[in-house]
Amino acid sequence: MKPSTLIYAAFALAMPFCPIFLNAYWTDVFNNVGLYAILALSLNVILGHAGLFHMGHAAFYAIGAYTTAIINTSYGIPVLWTMPLAGILAGIFALIVARPIIHLRGDYLLIVTIGIVEIVRIALINNVFDITGGANGIFGISRPTIFGYRISKPDQFFYLIWGFAAISIFLLLRLEHSRFGRALMYIKEDEVAAGGSGINVAQHKLTAFVIGAVWAGMCGTIYASKMTIIAPESFSFAESVILFTIVILGGSGSIPGVILGAFLLVGLPEVFRGLAEYRMLVFGAAMVLMMIFRNQGLLPPGPKNYDITSLLPAGGRK
């Protein structure tokens, strides 16, 4: 067994016991880390696996959170029931906006996605369709309940959020090693060669976009129910930058790297609370230094080894 596997196993075993040893404040910090980790993992599908420079992830997150907030406060439907719809709407939105821009070159895509997240934020502030509550946002979102068990305290949220994170990690690992995941990896490495091998590049990129958006939308549901109040400022461009930085600094394309990134960027500043003002200053400098000295991130994905026989169709042995 590799040492890294042992570390991941120890991490997975230790996490469920954290709330016992942490006070409410630190449990809440871990909850935030968990939320950012899930969001960054969803961005990782787009940015890390497909290699699309997407900096508007907060837009999808916002659509999920607002879907939950509006349906919950207007129709009284329990929040967790709105989760699939939040994901689907975010996915549909991603499909609509990404379709015409998917063919843009890396840095242009980045600019357009920044434009999209700003347009979404301005639309929310301007109370589009009269349902988003304008600059004040929406309040009075109810807490989630699971089988009649109401979740409201930080340690209860801890299990909800990290439980969802665990499911996400499992599914995303499966995705990474699936036929689709391997195709994305190929596209990222060499788009022309991938296209030449019969991979529909535009369609794969678009699918990656939609998968990332659906996951971010569902994460929005958890965020809305955790905060019980949401406002456009929670989904600003700065939020997208933090998510982007988590993925890039952690190691784009690597699930452990992204989780480490979330701990470093969201958790670590809490340790140095007195220096909170300088947090972003350090982020900026870290991004520059990281690109110069280690542009693959802290924990980059290792080289992939596939046993050729396992990839061949059934009975395809030598």
Add this chain to the structure above:
Amino acid sequence: MEEFFQQLTNGLAVGGIYALIALGYTMVYGVMKLINFAHGDLFTIGAYLGLTLLVSMGLFDKIGPLPAVILLAVMVMILVAIIGAMLERVAYRPLRQSPRLSAVVSALGASIFFQNAIMAIYSPKFLVYPHDILPKSAVNILGLDIPIMRIILFMSSVVLMAALYFFIQKTKIGTAIRAAAIDQGAAKLMGINVDRVIMLVFCIGPALGGAAGLMVGLYYGQINFNMGWMFGLKAFTAAILGGIGNIPGAMVGGLLLGVIEALGAAYISIAWKDAIAFCVLILILIVRPTGLLGERVAEKV
């Protein structure tokens, strides 16, 4: 109709500022094929340095408003040019051989760094320029009352753009810059020091951006540490609109975007003013990625 012409002149004044900032994006893109995300923040630095110099030196009382503004602009441009050259040296030169997207992330990092450095050094609040230094009166042109500020603003951006255009087209150094933009390798073989050219581009672009920052401070009267993002994104839109990498394109694109935005704010909705520029950006990238007069940016897949 009066309203229309007022908005038109306002749009041209603001568009001149966009054009000046857009020139920095477009020149750097032309030579390095890099979107310098930190450019908007160099513009902000220009506005803050302008305020600091203005307040600390008391130039307006000593030598009168017009020479004072010119002297101030020259000092701001030199200082911001130095910062721009340092940025290139520290954040971009080590990445010359790296994948292009590493440089983009580095640029974003530099932008975040500058923004927060300004916030830490000055304050997160809006700062106010002294508002009695330039004439507030208006002149009557063809039956329209146009504030003198707008005319000064528009004229100064036109003068700066004309100077740049002359410099790029007619001088030897300008020719070297154009050569490096077309083919760096060939330019090197012709004896052009490409590193120096890049350094120079990172002086000229930020200098123009810094001048634009000073102009925004004088025109709007208040500045904020993160205003560079909005102005930067819009100037970038202007550069794309005109065709990125293309110097006259940035000028045309800037003026055009200023006018579109002013008219959009007046006739569509003021609350959606910022969204209009981004819609223009997205539309232009979808419909005509080459911009009005420029390079192709989208790949067919």
